[in-house]
Amino acid sequence: MRGRSFACLLVLLCISPMAFANSDYNMRKGVTDISHSVYELHMTIFLICCVIGLVVFSIMFWALIRHRKSKGAVAAQFHESTKVEIIWTAIPFIILILMAIPATKTLIAMEDTSKADITIKVTGSQWKWHYEYLGHDVDFFSVMSTPMSQINNEESKSETYLLDVDNRLVIPTHKKVRFLMTSDDVIHSWWVPDFAVKKDANPGFINEAWTNVNEEGIYRGQCAELCGKDHGFMPVVVEAISPEAFDTWLEEQKRAKEVAAQEAEALLSQTLSKAELMSEGESVYMAYCAACHQPTGMGLPGVFPGLVNNEVVKGDLSKHIDILLNGRPGTAMQAFAKQLSVKQIAAVITYKRNSWGNDTGEVVQPNQVQAFIDNNKEE
Numbered sequence: 370m371r372g373r374s375f376a377c378l379l380v381l382l383c384i385s386p387m388a389f390a391n392s393d394y395n396m397r398k399g400v401t402d403i404s405h406s407v408y409e410l411h412m413t414i415f416l417i418c419c420v421i422g423l424v425v426f427s428i429m430f431w432a433l434i435r436h437r438k439s440k441g442a443v444a445a446q447f448h449e450s451t452k453v454e455i456i457w458t459a460i461p462f463i464i465l466i467l468m469a470i471p472a473t474k475t476l477i478a479m480e481d482t483s484k485a486d487i488t489i490k491v492t493g494s495q496w497k498w499h500y501e502y503l504g505h506d507v508d509f510f511s512v513m514s515t516p517m518s519q520i521n522n523e524e525s526k527s528e529t530y531l532l533d534v535d536n537r538l539v540i541p542t543h544k545k546v547r548f549l550m551t552s553d554d555v556i557h558s559w560w561v562p563d564f565a566v567k568k569d570a571n572p573g574f575i576n577e578a579w580t581n582v583n584e585e586g587i588y589r590g591q592c593a594e595l596c597g598k599d600h601g602f603m604p605v606v607v608e609a610i611s612p613e614a615f616d617t618w619l620e621e622q623k624r625a626k627e628v629a630a631q632e633a634e635a636l637l638s639q640t641l642s643k644a645e646l647m648s649e650g651e652s653v654y655m656a657y658c659a660a661c662h663q664p665t666g667m668g669l670p671g672v673f674p675g676l677v678n679n680e681v682v683k684g685d686l687s688k689h690i691d692i693l694l695n696g697r698p699g700t701a702m703q704a705f706a707k708q709l710s711v712k713q714i715a716a717v718i719t720y721k722r723n724s725w726g727n728d729t730g731e732v733v734q735p736n737q738v739q740a741f742i743d744n745n746k747e748e
Contacts, residue, residue: 396408396411397562397563399562399563399564399565400563400564400582400583400584400586400588400609401563401564401565401580401581401582401583402581402583403475403478403479403564403565403580403581404563404564404565406474406475406478407475407479407565408565410471410472410475413468413471414468414472417464417467417468421464479565479578480577481579482547482577482578482579484545485545485546485547485579486541486544486545486546487502487505487540487541487544487545487546487547488502488503488504488546488547488548488549489501489502489503489538489540489546489547489548489549490503490548490549490551491548491549491550491551491559491570492551492552492553492570493550493551493552493553493554493557493558493559493570493592493596493603494552494553494554494557494703495554495555495596495597495599495701495703496513496592496596496597496599496600496602496603496660497510497511497512497513497603497708498510498511498538498559498603498605499511499553499708500536500538502619503549505619505623506623506626507619507622507623507626509536509622510536510708511534511535511536511537511538511605511606512534512535512536512656512657513531513533513534513535513602513603513604514533514534514535514656515527515529515530515531515532515533515602516655517655517659517664520602521664529589531601531602531604532589532591532604532606533604533606534604534605534606535656537587537606537607537608538605538606538607538608539607539608539609539610539615539618540580540582540607540608540609540610540615541609541610541611541612541614541615541616542582542583542584542585542609542610542611542612543581543582543583543612544581544612544615545579545580545581546579546580546581546582547577547578547579548566548568548577548578548579548580549575549576549577550568550569550570550571550575550576550577550578551570551571551572551573551574551575551576552570552571552572553572553703554572554701554703555572555596555597556569556570556571556572556594556596557569557570557592557594557596557603558570558592558593558594558596559578559590559592559593559605560590560591560592560593560605561580561588561589561590561605561607562590563588563590564580564582564588564590564607566578566579566580567593569594570594582609584609585609585610585611586608586609587606587607587608587609588606588607588608588609589604589605589606589607590604590605590606590607591603591604591605592604592605597701598660598661598669598672599660599661602660629710633710633711633712633735636711636712636735636736637711637735637736637739638736639735640734641712641715641732641734641735643719643723643732645716646715646716646719646720646732646733647716647719647720647723647724648716649712649713649716649717649720650716650717650718650719650720650721651720651724653709653713653716653717653720654717654720654721657705657708657709657717658717661673661701662674662675662676663675665725666721666724666725667725672701673701676721676724676725676727677725677726677727678726678727679727682721682722682727682729683722683727683729686718686731686733686737687741689718689721689722690714690718690733690737690738690741691741693705693709693714693717693718694706694714694738694741694742706742710735711735711738711739711742712735714735714738715733715734715735715737715738716733718733718738719731719732719733
């Protein structure tokens with residue numbers, strides 16, 4: 370009977386990796402060769418730990434029962450046994466060596482970023498990601514797209530609550546993609562569990578990582594470093610598509626960039642209505658400004674200034690444009706010159722100067738923003 374019970378325990382122990390393979394409580398197997406290796410390493414170490422635990426506790430309980438005082442057992446008196454010392458030192462040493470070999474191979478493979486097919490620079494900032502496809506003249510910002518109405522519990526939350534963005538990072542499958550990680554402000558961490566990639570983005574430094582995705586699909590992650598007030602609003606969304614579709618996507622992005630430049634040029638000769646600018650400005654504000662200054666414009670006292678009756682918002686227009694374009698050194702106010710178009714800058718300034726009771730009546734046109742930029746270049 371004892372033998373049968375022991376055999377059942379061994380069977381349960383051996384099938385545990387399969388039983389937990391798809392469990393929500395276990396590590397994901399992922400969609401890359403590296404993530405598979407990490408998963409198998411994890412399960413191997415887990416199995417070794419289970420075996421060690423089973424052996425140790427079996428011996429311990431056997432000894433407690435077999436040599437209990439009620440059976441008249443008398444404790445043996447011995448110490449300084451060289452043989453015992455060697456055995457209980459050698460066995461853990463051998464186990465650690467056996468564990469270290471596959472772990473070292475996996476770690477070396479994870480750090481090998483050579484022979485990449487494409488390189489993407491990933492820059493973290495509070496609280497968004499900037500992706501730049503080096504050598505392809507394609508770059509964009511990726512900002513969380515979960516509406517404030519869901520965050521404020523004004524409507525039901527979607528399945529991708531806090532895990533969706535306006536612009537996904539697109540990469541090809543079956544190609545080695547190298548990531549260069551850095552930051553504009555504080556330490557962030559770019560993490561996608563399905564890729565087994567988690568790398569810190571440090572200001573002033575470049576860290577490297579890589580992936581080679583085997584399956585097409587959309588994969589989600591988050592910033593895994595506590596990077597400030599809205600750390601929880603900094604998701605990562607990667608879309609893996611076929612190499613052919615990726616080449617097409619790259620060309621579309623390049624054409625879209627050219628079209629956007631042409632439209633921006635055409636805007637400089639147009640006069641946009643206040644209603645159009647206010648509508649566009651509200652969308653920009655909610656996506657880029659509301660996290661700090663709040664949807665109500667009240668800000669966070671002592672941390673982020675309110676915009677209601679703010680001296681900059683209601684004051685000199687040139688100073689307002691300058692702060693939006695170039696930020697304010699030494700504060701959390703970022704420079705938006707590379708993040709927003711002149712139309713978006715004009716729209717969000719118009720929105721701020723005519724919302725929350727500010728009511729300046731001023732309408733800022735894209736050509737005014739462009740004129741400010743041109744004048745600063747000349748200086």
